[in-house]
Amino acid sequence: MSTIDRRTFLLAGALAAAGVGLAGCTFPTDWVRLEASAVESLRRRIRGTVLVSGDGGFTEAWMPRNGRYADTVPQLAVRVADDRDVATCLSWSAEQGLPIAVRGGGHSYGGLSTTRGLVIDLSQLSDVDVGSDGLMTVGGAATNADVLEATVGSDWLLPAGTCLSVCVGGLALGGGIGYHSRWAGLTSDHLRSARVVTADGEVVDASADEHPDLFWALRGGTGGTFGVVTEFRFDAARVPRDDIVYYRFAWTGADAALAVLVELDRIQQSAPAEFIASAGVQATPVGDDGPRAAMDVFVRGQFLGSEEDFRAIVAPLLEAAEPSTTDVRVEPFWEVAPRFTNPASENHSWGDISRYADAPLPEAALARVVDLLADAPSRSATTNVQFWMIGWVGGPVIDAVGRTDTAYVHRGMTSLLRPTPVWANLTDASLVADLEEWTAAAIDVLDPHTPRESYQNFPNRAIEDWEAQYFAENLERLREVKSTWDPRGVFASAQGITPSA
Ligand SMILES: Cc1cc2nc3c(=O)[nH]c(=O)nc-3n(C[C@H](O)[C@H](O)[C@H](O)COP(=O)(O)OP(=O)(O)OC[C@H]3O[C@@H](n4cnc5c(N)ncnc54)[C@H](O)[C@@H]3O)c2cc1C
Structure with a gap:
């Protein structure tokens, strides 16, 4: 089987796994030709797992929860183990000319966490720790279930969302509303700091004191836009003692x-x-x-x-x-x-x-x-x-x-x-x-x-003036932050903020 035939076969297999019919299966126009040797070199540099179609776990590493976008199949997904893996994915995909998408739990309504290029799957970054003072350290793809399990019965609660498989990171980066937000505030209002792998592979902490512009943007400017957050630190809310x-x-x-x-x-x-x-x-x-x-x-x-x-x-x-x-x-x-x-x-x-x-x-x-x-x-x-x-x-x-x-x-x-x-x-x-x-x-x-x-956490591609509807008077400042932290638009999506002109 020639390389191209094999790739057609693999793509068809992935589409079939996604529930997408095989009839008329053709290469997407934005398909970048990848050499097997390039994938092998990535495998050698990654501490986590590099997955291509046919590998066990490939589908889980990219499949969007919203079936509308199940035909946006990546060429590969990397289940990253740490910050360095994220940076490696960014530099390698830039070398290959391959678009990337960042995936936490895959719940994006608009299918914004998959791509035809490389999906950076954060699912292994799911640790949660709760300090006795309510300071929580939450991995970039810890789920609502992980956070609930770590806090249930304690004095502390992170007001987050309802669906157990939604990741707290994706939720917080777009605001974060739930049955506790009215009394305890938005998830993003509890963010104290975030560790971010930036578009050029640098690892920075963003907080009120360090890189405050980035910290401002991370609280509502949406995930997959300014960098990859590998760890969040939140100040939890104290739970009521009375029934x-x-x-x-x-x-x-x-x-x-x-x-x-x-x-x-x-x-x-x-x-x-x-x-x-x-x-x-x-x-x-x-x-x-x-x-x-x-x-x-x-x-x-x-x-x-x-x-x-x-x-x-x-x-x-x-x-x-x-x-x-x-x-x-x-x-x-x-x-x-x-x-x-x-x-x-x-x-x-x-x-x-x-x-x-x-x-x-x-x-x-x-x-x-x-x-x-x-x-x-x-x-x-x-x-x-x-x-x-x-x-x-x-x-x-x-x-x-x-x-x-x-x-x-x-x-x-x-x-x-x-x-x-x-x-x-x-x-x-x-x-x-x-x-x-x-x-x-x-x-x-x-x-x-x-x-x-x-x-903005319920994105719909049918909203034509989505930037105005999601961000209103904050849009211009978000564009400026984007220009500072991702001027080349590495983190791009169908509804991603673009740098200021
Ligand atoms: C069934 C369901 C229930 C929901 N319930 C609620 C709710 O109660 N309250 C609420 O506010 N929202 C809710 N949402 C919306 C949810 O908050 C967003 O879809 C959120 O972005 C999901 O994050 P995710 O990581 O699970 O999804 P993904 O699709 O993986 O990620 C969503 C976006 O965030 C980016 N992203 C994810 N993690 C990171 C990270 N660590 N660093 C940088 N970028 C990242 C992705 O690139 C993508 O653009 C719900 C969604 C679904 C499907």
């Missing part, structure tokens, strides 16, 4: 969906930092009562205070529509916290677009969103549409940091709204187009009533 309230309420039907969204939106305008809520509405398979009745609605969260005060806050919500189930428990903090975690889901595809809100939405707009849910293009368990109203993003703790104090700009918000289509991999393209159209229609409804800001 807290966990709750989950559920309803069904479009009328309840509208009443709940309107009332929760109103409550969140003035709720204390201790009240945390998110609402979800999902179109479900249509039964005898028609499409408007086929909608699951829930609100869940926690309250760091007494049950009496909690019930006073949620009373209007429960009066707005009668729930089908209610679950309220008063429990120690560490019994509640694991309830907000989700295991990694089966590989599937999704395409949500997020919008922050900073004021109550008109009822007519929410009614239109509910109408769109009733007209869902698909309602199966694997292919459906949902609407999320996430109240984790606002409140006095998050807003104690100013919009330009860190690269995460979205302060002064009350909720994050997310029309969310999900679909099984290999779903028919026309149905995917319908789902995307549905999402765009929902964003059109929200657009006049929200600032044009979108969460």
Whole structure:
């Protein structure tokens, strides 16, 4: 088999492993021809593992969680062991003219952690250490699960995300929101320092005292943009000693969906930092009562205070529509916290677009969103549409940091709204187009009533003015930092900040 034939074969194998059909398999236009001797020389220099298609572990080292990007197959992936390996990958790929992508846990909504070149897989850098003073040292690809395991039962919590397989690094570099951010702040607001392998292979520490411009950019400017962070140091939050309230309420039907969204939106305008809520509405398979009745609605969260005060806050919500189930428990903090975690889901595809809100939405707009849910293009368990109203993003703790104090700009918000289509991999393209159209229609409804800001950790390639929506008034400064630390654009992606002109 000639070199080129073998490579075609390997690429086809990798695509097949990714669930991508073989028919019409051709070389991507940006494919760089690699000599076997070059790969061998890399193997000799790397302490970790160099993987090519056909090697055990290759797929796990690059496969994006969002199945939409499963056809962006790298030529090789390097499971790095340390900073030096990262620097070696950067210099070697520059010699070969090969693009690189940095991968933590592969959760990028926009598939930004894979490439047709070399994937730098950080998964071995997953150590977590918690000091008695709450100073946490977290490896560049430690997951939410690793961090939770290291802190559960202790006095300390790093407010991070919900999905256990998401890496805290990728999360923190774009902000980091979750069920604890409203009372404890964003993950990035807890960052004390980061060890960074820069575009030219230098290893630097970034903190308020050392390279403060880089430190500023790392707190919200997104991963894969300014360097490879191999280790983070966070100041953890102290967990409440008193028992807290966990709750989950559920309803069904479009009328309840509208009443709940309107009332929760109103409550969140003035709720204390201790009240945390998110609402979800999902179109479900249509039964005898028609499409408007086929909608699951829930609100869940926690309250760091007494049950009496909690019930006073949620009373209007429960009066707005009668729930089908209610679950309220008063429990120690560490019994509640694991309830907000989700295991990694089966590989599937999704395409949500997020919008922050900073004021109550008109009822007519929410009614239109509910109408769109009733007209869902698909309602199966694997292919459906949902609407999320996430109240984790606002409140006095998050807003104690100013919009330009860190690269995460979205302060002064009350909720994050997310029309969310999900679909099984290999779903028919026309149905995917319908789902995307549905999402765009929902964003059109929200657009006049929200600032044009979108969460950079939920990147979607359909957002044309993504730089403005993710970074707003921080964009120019981010470009300047990029010019200083990566003027040649080594860390590039479909939605990566470019250096100032
Ligand atoms: C199922 C699911 C649940 C989620 N839940 C939440 C949530 O509750 N809260 C929230 O805020 N976000 C959430 N997210 C979004 C998540 O924060 C981002 O997708 C995050 O960037 C994922 O990081 P990762 O390392 O797992 O993914 P990757 O795709 O590997 O990385 C994401 C980006 O960060 C870069 N990157 C990763 N690690 C590093 C590093 N150490 N140094 C430099 N660059 C790096 C990558 O190059 C890529 O551009 C969720 C995503 C999914 C898919």
